[in-house]
Amino acid sequence: xGRTLPSxxxxxxxxxxxxxxxxxxxxxxxxxxxxxxxxAARQHLAAAAYxxxxxxxxxxxxxxxxxxxxxxxxxxxxxxxxxxxxxxxx
Amino acid sequence: xxxxxxxxxxxxxYEDGERGLALWLIAEDGRRLCLHQAFPLRFYAAGPAPRLxxxxxxxxxxxxxxxxxxxxxxxxxxxxxxxxxxxxxRHPAEQRALFFKMERAFPDLVYYDADVQVxxxxxxxxxxxxxxxxxxxxxxxxxxxxxxxxxxxxxxxxEQPSLNVLEINLMGDSPQHGQPAHxxxxxxxxxxxxDLVAGSAPxxxxxxALCKFDPDIVITDFGDTWLLENLxxxxxxxxxxxxxxxxxxxxxxxxREKTYFSYGQVVYRxxxxxxxxxxxxxxxxxxxxxxxGLEGILENARVTALxxxxxxxxxxxxxxxxxxxxxxLRGGILxxxxxxxxxxxRPLIDMIHADFGGLVxxxxxxxxxxxAAIDFVSLYPAVMVRCxxxxxxxxxxxxxxLPEDPGLVPRTLAPLLRKRVLLKQRIPDLPAxxxxxxxxxxxAAAHKWLLVVCxxxxxxxNARFGLIGSHEAVTAGxxxxxxxxxxxxxxxxxxxxxxxxxxxxxQRKDCTQPQHFQAxxxxxxxxxxxxxxxxxxxxxxxxxxxxxxxxxxxxNRYFGVFQDGTVKVRGLDARRHDTAPWVAETQTALIEYLAxxxxxxxxxxxxxxxVALLRQALHRLSIGLVPLEDLLTAQRLSRVPEKYSSLxxxxxxxxxxxxxGKEPSPGQRVRLLxxxxxxxxxxxxxxxxxxxxxxxxGMYRKLMLRAAADIFQPFGISLQALTLMVDDHVIxxxxxxxxxxxxxxxAPELLxxxxxxxxxxxxxxxxxxxxx
Numbered sequence: 138x139g140r141t142l143p144s145x146x147x148x149x150x151x152x153x154x155x156x157x158x159x160x161x162x163x164x165x166x167x168x169x170x171x172x173x174x175x176x177a178a179r180q181h182l183a184a185a186a187y188x189x190x191x192x193x194x195x196x197x198x199x200x201x202x203x204x205x206x207x208x209x210x211x212x213x214x215x216x217x218x219x220x221x222x223x224x225x226x227x
Numbered sequence: 228x229x230x231x232x233x234x235x236x237x238x239x240x241y242e243d244g245e246r247g248l249a250l251w252l253i254a255e256d257g258r259r260l261c262l263h264q265a266f267p268l269r270f271y272a273a274g275p276a277p278r279l280x281x282x283x284x285x286x287x288x289x290x291x292x293x294x295x296x297x298x299x300x301x302x303x304x305x306x307x308x309x310x311x312x313x314x315x316x317r318h319p320a321e322q323r324a325l326f327f328k329m330e331r332a333f334p335d336l337v338y339y340d341a342d343v344q345v346x347x348x349x350x351x352x353x354x355x356x357x358x359x360x361x362x363x364x365x366x367x368x369x370x371x372x373x374x375x376x377x378x379x380x381x382x383x384x385x386e387q388p389s390l391n392v393l394e395i396n397l398m399g400d401s402p403q404h405g406q407p408a409h410x411x412x413x414x415x416x417x418x419x420x421x422d423l424v425a426g427s428a429p430x431x432x433x434x435x436a437l438c439k440f441d442p443d444i445v446i447t448d449f450g451d452t453w454l455l456e457n458l459x460x461x462x463x464x465x466x467x468x469x470x471x472x473x474x475x476x477x478x479x480x481x482x483r484e485k486t487y488f489s490y491g492q493v494v495y496r497x498x499x500x501x502x503x504x505x506x507x508x509x510x511x512x513x514x515x516x517x518x519x520g521l522e523g524i525l526e527n528a529r530v531t532a533l534x535x536x537x538x539x540x541x542x543x544x545x546x547x548x549x550x551x552x553x554x555x556l557r558g559g560i561l562x563x564x565x566x567x568x569x570x571x572x573r574p575l576i577d578m579i580h581a582d583f584g585g586l587v588x589x590x591x592x593x594x595x596x597x598x599a600a601i602d603f604v605s606l607y608p609a610v611m612v613r614c615x616x617x618x619x620x621x622x623x624x625x626x627x628x629l630p631e632d633p634g635l636v637p638r639t640l641a642p643l644l645r646k647r648v649l650l651k652q653r654i655p656d657l658p659a660x661x662x663x664x665x666x667x668x669x670x671a672a673a674h675k676w677l678l679v680v681c682x683x684x685x686x687x688x689n690a691r692f693g694l695i696g697s698h699e700a701v702t703a704g705x706x707x708x709x710x711x712x713x714x715x716x717x718x719x720x721x722x723x724x725x726x727x728x729x730x731x732x733x734q735r736k737d738c739t740q741p742q743h744f745q746a747x748x749x750x751x752x753x754x755x756x757x758x759x760x761x762x763x764x765x766x767x768x769x770x771x772x773x774x775x776x777x778x779x780x781x782x783n784r785y786f787g788v789f790q791d792g793t794v795k796v797r798g799l800d801a802r803r804h805d806t807a808p809w810v811a812e813t814q815t816a817l818i819e820y821l822a823x824x825x826x827x828x829x830x831x832x833x834x835x836x837x838v839a840l841l842r843q844a845l846h847r848l849s850i851g852l853v854p855l856e857d858l859l860t861a862q863r864l865s866r867v868p869e870k871y872s873s874l875x876x877x878x879x880x881x882x883x884x885x886x887x888g889k890e891p892s893p894g895q896r897v898r899l900l901x902x903x904x905x906x907x908x909x910x911x912x913x914x915x916x917x918x919x920x921x922x923x924x925g926m927y928r929k930l931m932l933r934a935a936a937d938i939f940q941p942f943g944i945s946l947q948a949l950t951l952m953v954d955d956h957v958i959x960x961x962x963x964x965x966x967x968x969x970x971x972x973x974a975p976e977l978l979x980x981x982x983x984x985x986x987x988x989x990x991x992x993x994x995x996x997x998x999x
Contacts, residue, residue, distance in 0.1 A: 141582050142578055142582055173778075179589070180780065182589060186583060189579050
């Protein structure tokens with residue numbers, strides 16, 4: 138059976154490839170950070186497929202944001218934990 | 228003329244010229260009888276009225292004209308019934324000849340019921356099927372006057388005849404690799420080994436066994452592709468000197484080999500040798516012998532009504548297609564000769580919303596304990612029945628009430644699904660010694676494959692009752708069911724670690740026994756209307772990331788151990804067909820060794836032992852103790868060597884075989900060894916033997932380490948670290964401090980890879996500093 142549409146993994150690869158010129162012009166350290174963002178988007182491929190958005194990049198950006206916010210929340214919780222320990226010690 | 232009534236089981240059925248059909252019956256008194264049944268058949272043509280009139284006149288002018296009639300019949304894809312010209316032939320051979328002649332003269336007409344196998348027609352008319360228990364009235368010429376089927380393919384414990392099975396087992400080499408030296412004949416407790424000498428002697432030995440045991444079923448190795456034709460070639464008059472078929476008027480029927488493309492793979496099917504009045508099954512050419520054996524093949528033939536020899540060799544798709552045709556014929560629905568419906572153009576947005584498959588999630592990578600794997604029982608077929616998905620019906624949703632008027636596809640599937648569920652429910656209640664356990668399992672496995680393909684068949688471009696819209700409705704139903712299951716599990720406080728089309732892996736702190744997961748399963752069934760069952764409770768399970776990028780989770784690479792100690796592996800080298808047996812066995816041995824840990828907490832204690840095991844395996848390789856057969860990899864040739872832009876190992880091996888005059892066809896697997904020097908491979912089936920000194924040990928070591936690295940990955944040991952460890956550069960000591968942290972419920976956190984690697988690196992550099 139053939140495919141009529143690219144799979145969600147193919148879509149992400151294509152979107153990522155579309156930013157190759159942007160990536161090339163970034164500093165090496167920033168390139169690695171950009172790659173991490175796309176890795177973050179890969180964590181939610183199934184949900185992106187299910188959403189069946191006409192513009193999949195929108196969903197990928199949201200997936201990146203989601204992972205970023207998760208990280209922020211995690212760090213915030215750790216911060217608060219440490220803060221309370223410091224306060225407790227104090 | 229005297230009439231006789233015979234009760235027995237239907238073994239074989241085929242066309243028999245003007246006499247109609249030949250039916251082979253195993254009578255209850257043990258006799259094997261060949262009966263004859265007149266079998267007039269009809270086919271239909273539809274089209275514009277003037278053309279049908281012309282066809283009528285043309286048929287009436289034939290020298291021996293068939294019976295003609297005008298009728299009104301139902302085409303599944305059309306709302307109104309259709310005026311058709313009915314053509315009745317006196318017997319199946321005449322029907323086929325008439326149809327081909329008529330189709331050449333009137334290619335513009337639409338034909339129905341024109342190419343349905345006689346066994347399917349018989350099944351539709353009399354409810355017959357292979358090994359059906361039946362009562363037949365015959366005259367003294369053994370002509371059937373009345374036929375009645377006494378049981379149904381859906382009976383769970385049907386009364387079975389006692390079948391004589393003769394096995395012809397080739398011993399030693401396979402014929403592709405060399406000349407087999409011996410063969411063994413075996414029937415029940417009798418067995419004898421003979422030399423496979425040149426000349427007619429082996430054929431006579433086989434004839435003696437055929438006469439002595441008169442087998443109903445002959446099981447062979449390479450009987451289709453090599454053995455039987457070779458034996459027949461050794462005798463002058465096959466009908467007398469080697470009567471392989473029971474029917475004295477016939478020898479064998481050969482169907483040529485073929486290569487085709489299916490589900491993204493090039494598939495090769497070897498030549499087939501069919502017998503008459505006796506069943507021949509070639510273990511090496513049967514479709515699913517490895518999965519369900521003879522019991523599964525017989526069950527497949529029962530439920531699909533295909534002849535046993537065909538059921539053993541065709542894909543499950545053909546089986547489903549036959550079942551649908553029987554449902555259609557019984558319901559008075561026309562079976563189109565060619566599919567008429569082509570896909571209609573539709574907006575892109577429709578495709579984006581509908582044309583995709585099942586949900587495959589990204590699992591939470593790492594090691595997890597006490598995880599339940601629950602999966603929907605035959606999800607897609609269940610959705611098709613529940614939502615009444617059939618080309619002629621509007622699909623219901625999972626929330627709608629149950630369908631009142633099931634369509635053709637659900638009507639075909641429902642009894643099969645019911646039988647499979649019943650068998651599966653009965654298996655756990657049977658004691659381990661009960662022979663029915665194995666029988667039930669093989670039969671349930673046969674159903675599984677039929678049910679797996681029934682969904683794909685809806686979207687297959689040549690399926691007579693397929694419609695791409697129905698195909699899409701099934702995947703949509705499957706996605707909805709899986710998401711409802713996810714929501715249900717999350718509502719009940721479970722973490723959903725992974726989801727894969729029809730299965731979920733769920734975990735909750737306080738749930739460590741199978742019964743703890745019953746309530747959530749019941750609730751899922753309530754919310755979806757579909758049965759879901761516990762596949763097993765893992766003591767621990769590891770979801771692996773992608774080999775290319777360790778940060779990216781992939782859907783189907785995991786291994787784990789159930790509470791009863793059984794191991795489950797998916798997507799690893801051990802499961803791949805092109806992995807050398809030594810690599811696969813060592814990888815499995817590593818997992819089984821780890822499975823010895825009573826719980827996930829104790830796993831790190833087993834890591835040193837696993838490293839030792841791996842080291843031992845590599846040592847055996849380096850000193851030449853691994854047999855060459857265990858280093859063979861069997862890679863599929865996807866095209867002829869000329870069509871490769873860069874030659875794959877299998878293509879290079881195929882070129883070597885061509886030189887030896889044994890060129891494989893695309894779709895065939897080529898067995899090869901990796902050797903030093905160009906071209907780097909050695910085709911196993913070439914004539915000269917390989918020099919053991921040429922084996923590329925470095926390549927096999929690399930393949931083994933890569934396979935083993937997957938097993939050590941959850942312990943934070945990378946491929947590089949593992950390579951150093953097996954070479955004794957560093958010991959596993961750094962692992963334990965990491966595991967010393969007591970954090971009972973988040974194993975992945977305990978196993979965070981980075982720190983271990985760091986510790987390892989630190990240790991390594993220290994050690995190197997000392998040694999250097």
